[in-house]
Amino acid sequence: MPGAAPHILFDKVSLAFQPGGPPAIQDISLGVDRGEVLVVLGPSGCGKTTLLRLIAGLLRPSAGRVLVEGSPPRAGEDSALVFQNFRLLPWKTVAGNLAFALPHLDPDQRAARVAHFLSVVGLSRVARAFPRALSGGMQQRVALARALAAETDILLMDEPFASLDAQSRELMQGEILKLSRVTHEGRPRTVVFVTHSVDEALVLGDRVLLMSPRPGRVADLLTVPFARQPGDPRLQPQFAALRERLWDQLRQMVLSDPQSDFYGRGQAL
Numbered sequence: 001m002p003g004a005a006p007h008i009l010f011d012k013v014s015l016a017f018q019p020g021g022p023p024a025i026q027d028i029s030l031g032v033d034r035g036e037v038l039v040v041l042g043p044s045g046c047g048k049t050t051l052l053r054l055i056a057g058l059l060r061p062s063a064g065r066v067l068v069e070g071s072p073p074r075a076g077e078d079s080a081l082v083f084q085n086f087r088l089l090p091w092k093t094v095a096g097n098l099a100f101a102l103p104h105l106d107p108d109q110r111a112a113r114v115a116h117f118l119s120v121v122g123l124s125r126v127a128r129a130f131p132r133a134l135s136g137g138m139q140q141r142v143a144l145a146r147a148l149a150a151e152t153d154i155l156l157m158d159e160p161f162a163s164l165d166a167q168s169r170e171l172m173q174g175e176i177l178k179l180s181r182v183t184h185e186g187r188p189r190t191v192v193f194v195t196h197s198v199d200e201a202l203v204l205g206d207r208v209l210l211m212s213p214r215p216g217r218v219a220d221l222l223t224v225p226f227a228r229q230p231g232d233p234r235l236q237p238q239f240a241a242l243r244e245r246l247w248d249q250l251r252q253m254v255l256s257d258p259q260s261d262f263y264g265r266g267q268a269l
């Protein structure tokens with residue numbers, strides 16, 4: 001809806017972990033529309049996770065405002081998080097992991113919700129298995145089902161596929177696009193997805209936010225012109241040019257960061 005207030009708003013946001021210390025992120029202003037997939041890309045330590053934790057209501061800005069639908073984010077209510085290392089409870093079954101995240105439902109509702117979301121991610125057959133019996137890809141689908149089952153309008157994903165093999169990663173990218181964009185009740189879902197991968201950013205994002213490090217700032221914000229079009233985005237004619245634009249900037253950031261292993265290697269790379 002043109003002109004509608006953004007679902008998530010960053011208004012001149014800065015955050016320092018120690019009072020008076022150096023800011024981890026500085027002066028970030030940005031709106032994320034309802035139903036949008038925003039991918040956050042940037043070198044290590046640029047503040048990607050910090051940005052997610054601000055949206056999740058787990059951190060408060062030192063300056064500026066973060067708003068979800070016009071109000072400060074409510075931790076555990078407005079958004080659900082998926083992490084790189086899955087964070088499943090090893091002593092609970094797959095179904096138990098989902099059920100544990102839905103304490104507010106009555107037992108029948110909870111069982112129905114768990115069964116539904118396990119079937120959504122194609123894992124009904126392992127409902128009674130324990131996480132250690134599953135592959136990394138399956139464990140990540142359990143973590144995704146758990147986040148989707150919470151039925152929040154915002155899904156926050158922190159490098160969710162980083163520990164998966166290349167094939168599982170590509171399959172999961174497709175699933176994410178299918179599964180996360182609307183809630184079970186049909187409301188459009190807003191997704192903020194953190195990655196180190198330029199290709200993943202361009203495959204998944206409606207827009208890509210590139211952050212620069214120390215302090216984390218907005219370096220680039222680009223709209224992906226082929227987002228949501230059928231077929232493999234990597235085959236789109238503009239894919240290579242956008243990939244180059246993001247890579248060039250990332251390369252410069254890493255080469256000029258004294259804390260990077262590649263600092264000062266200049267034209268050698």
Ligand SMILES: Nc1ncnc2c1ncn2[C@@H]1O[C@H](COP(=O)(O)OP(=O)(O)OP(=O)(O)O)[C@@H](O)[C@H]1O
Nearest residue numbers: 017018024042043044045046047048049050051216
């Ligand atoms: N709890 C904390 N206390 C102090 N400093 C922190 C804390 N959490 C993060 N930082 C610092 O804030 C900066 C941003 O961290 P953040 O984890 O958000 O970066 P990132 O882009 O997600 O990094 P990576 O890609 O390596 O996961 C880093 O310099 C980090 O060391």
